[in-house]
Amino acid sequence: MAKFASVLLLMMLVGPMCHAQVSPDCSNAVPICNNTPVNGGTSGYGADDFNGQDTSGCLEKTQSGAIESNSAWYRFRTGASGQLGFNIGHDSSEDWDFALYRASDCNNLGEPIRCNFFDNSEQKSYTGVGEDPSGDTTSLLYEDWLDVGPGEDYYLLINNFSNSNSGFSIQFSGEIFVANPYDALDCSIVSNLLGPPIAACQGDTVVLDATTSGAINYAWYNDTGSGFQLISGENNATLNVVNDGLYRVQVATSGNTIVSDVQVAFSPMPYTEAMADETFCHEGSMMYDLSLKDQEALGAQDPDLIKVSYHTSLADATGGVNPLPKQYAMLPGNETIYVRTYSIENPNCFDVSESFELNALETPELTFDEEVPICENNPVVTIGETMPNPQYTYQWSTGETTPSIQVGGAGSYTVTVTNSANGVACTSTKTVNVNISETPQIASIEVADLRANNTVEIVLANTGDFEFRLDDGPFQTSQLFTDVLPGAHTLTIRDRFGCGELVEEIVVVGFLKHFSPNGDNLNEKWQVMGLSSLNSPVVSIYDRYGKLLKQLDSSSAGWDGQFNGNPLPATDYWFKLSYIDGQGNRTYAKYIQNHFALRR
Template sequence: MVRLMMKVLVAILFCQIVSSQVTQECASAIPLCNNTPVNGGANGFGTDDFNGATSSGCLEQSLSGSIESNSAWYRFRTMASGQLGFNIGHDSTEDWDFALYRANDCNSLGDPIRCNFFDNSDMTSFIGVGEDPSGNATSVHFEDWVDVNAGEDYYLLINNFSNVNSGFSIQFTGAIFTTNPTDALDCSIVSNLLGSPIAACQGDTVTLDATTAGATNYEWYSDTGSGFSIIIGATNPIFNTMTSGIYRTVVTTPTETIVSDVQVAFNEIPFTDTVADETMCHTQNMIFDLALKDSEALGTQDPDSYRISYHSSQADADAGINPLPKEYTKNPGQEIIYVRTTSLANPDCYDASESFIFNAIETPLLTFDDEIVICEDTTGVEIGETMPNPSFTYAWSTGEVTPSIMVTQEGDYTVTVINSSNGIDCIENRTVSVQSSVLPSISDIEIDGFQTSNSVSILTNAIGEFEYQLDDGAYQSSSVFEDVPAGTHTVRMRDVFGCGEVEEDIVVVGFSAIFSPNGDVLNETWHIDGLSVLNSPVVTIYDRYGKFIKELTEFSAGWDGSFNGKPLPSTDYWFKLSYIDTDGNRTYAKYLQNHFSLRR
């Protein structure tokens, strides 16, 4: 390979130019400065920088018999710390590899810190470090980000394994270009008078500055693929161009002649086709795939060469910042989405002239219950939306068109709610099931007293779903309460659907159902146990005809089965129990089994 020395930066190929001079040797690695997009190429096997080695990291020998095959070397130095990556773009039909070395000397490269040698059977257009710009998060052609520190030197080998190439582009990425957008890579390593390769967009003007102290003459040459030709009339230190090519300046001073070359590449500016507005019915947690709009924006352009992004403002689209996620969570309402089409070879080349209206019409969100109970003592119940949206229309299966209706009978009632906008109907249906429920009622209460563990059972003739409560305890579905202490209590019964509640005050005491005053000292008297928990209790005993027989208090010894000193016959006797309630009134205890038997 022919190399131009004399303070000359050896030029690299444009993607469009495959016959121009390139370099393979590590020692002549092209210095890269800052985040300038680079268009390059490779031509020929060149010198074997690995001295016959069969591999370097993941790289293996190619068809050339050495590791390098149509290779190009670059070097750069970091001036910031953080994440660094790069994208190498190429024709999807070609097979490119790379190796990145952290080293400051070609004679001691060591093993690469990032390396990729996968074949391109999946026809991708990018290899590199960091993130695939095409959005393929699982690409095997991309290695992990590199964490760099300021002042580190790196060598990058780009290799064409297939020996068929139409060039490549390099675009640096990573956090260090966010924190240090103008000095992430050290420009002091570029000794070339005209600096590093320059990438611009079509229509831009690139200014080449060869100003040299003491210069007596300037000449400018260009090579657009057919060799260098002098540019007639270009004799100033500054030359402006709008054409891709390799430019050479020859500067004459009293002591030397300086020759310097630089590559200037103009990337095509993409265009954005008209993107149609989107109108649809909004659903809860709605996610819209913005990638579905990519083909509209690209039109006939190659999707491997450009990236489509979407933004919430024109300023963000122009700056290429804050892209909306492709899986976009859409809120109800209308908004403008701004579209940016960006060249992957040179992100400075973009078009953000198009936008589209994204209108998500609210699908009615129904907030009313779909199960309602009518209580038997009411004239009906209101079902449907009690706080309606005035923009919606309502249609019930009953023929009514109001947001809510009154119903008096059991059954299923269906409503259709419609929100119409821009010729689209967003519809939601709901069926309300109406059931009736009876009022609770207590028909009897069974008190199983005079036990170690007293129980209370609430009986009802009502058919429904009820809950029961003893005093201030929790409501329960069972109507039986166990371990009830002696004394006064309140029991409650309620309908689970809110159709009423009833309560009763009860007294839990104990007494024997049979007593036998026959002189055997067992069950000689009858009394009620537990009276001490009541306020001023009085027990009044009667015969079966209602004749008063005996009155007992909690302090009485009990009834011995006699009246006026004479024994009464064996039969059943009745009693009443009264006490002073919490309101100070004497009241009679209800639901006691108020009879017992005398046996002789």
């Protein structure tokens, strides 16, 4: 519901009413105080209160030749400060205009402070000040809210621009009624034995009470459109009323006869059709559109006259408080929603006999891993949900129906998990890829910078989820080590899932990728740097055919590119590095058997 609906207070005219002209001119304006004024229709404009003027605010002369046409006048006085508005409800096929004057004297009305003369080509059901109670925020038939203070007098002219009309109702609204629900309008302007007109609901019984001290006799009359008629047999001080009409009482006393009239209007009593429960799949943050249930609740009732609100408790629905937003943020689970259907004309006419269940069925959330390794030396692994929801069902591509399954080889395994209720099934699907985790294999060791502290990168020949460690340092996921001293080191590579481990001794040394012994004093000799960190190192240099050309040790100055005193051609050459390991054995360093280029 719109904001203004929470502060809506219904007001009703006071004074004699009939189904023809209600008030012939401003001087006989009907005072408004409480409940809803219902006008049975206006015919004729009475005296011209504008003395032949062509305009008054937005109002212009009509086919009557004057500003007033099928008009009615009302007056009210404010009793408090705040925001005030009103709604003039009418048949959507008719064209009603209004002008509101802040004045206490019909002879000095001035210009209207609010005025609307737009035609009703869009067939709206309301015009007025503030907000359209149907929630239409685009209507041109509404003027801005009033900011009022206590003791202000207003006159309201309502004009019917149609040749035929079926009457109207007036509802007052605004925030002023939050702080001042009973004295927002000053009721001291009203004086009537039977009180103000009464807005009731169909099926109610209204008791009219004319009890007067010293009364000798009571006579009751009603007018349903053809004049007042005596109600036979009704001569008590009270009268039970169940039908619309204008009612009159004549009270005979020893001194005089008192005559008092009151209008009683019965608004249709809304009903709520049987409501179906709703079950739907809930995913993430979800909004449920409650307006989708409006037509179901209303049935054949006119949505322009009867509205629907939804509540989380029967007490809230009965009181018409705390309505749920039509875009309702649902949490997973089951919730009872209570339905209130009510009359816009008289919100006191309502029905709260129906409710329905909103079952937000949770769509399964699958949290298990999509990628699962399996050890090549122990090819059995459990995949799927290890903490299953007992309400869910599971269907694997293998045909198994358990939350988790054991598989004995690599492959893709798909499971569909279903949560179902009331014929609705909410499903989630996930594919688990099982890959064999191999023992790590080193392809090469890349040494950068050729400095005392080197950067070393481990290049693997296979892929996996591995961790790396040099000597006794911590394990790391990166294959790159920095600040590595030259010499022999213990490299450990292990699978993170415990499938395998490789321990190798590696040698960190540096060498030129090419050299050029051409006499320019730049890169004249090729050598391996960092040999001094090894025990008895020997570097053996070969040509492409495997012929040994030169051997270097830690004291060698390097190779000048000659063999037996003769310069060798520019091409690629290979080398191996051997040293004495910790067990006293001569061994070849792995992963650094490589080649370099001689350039001329």
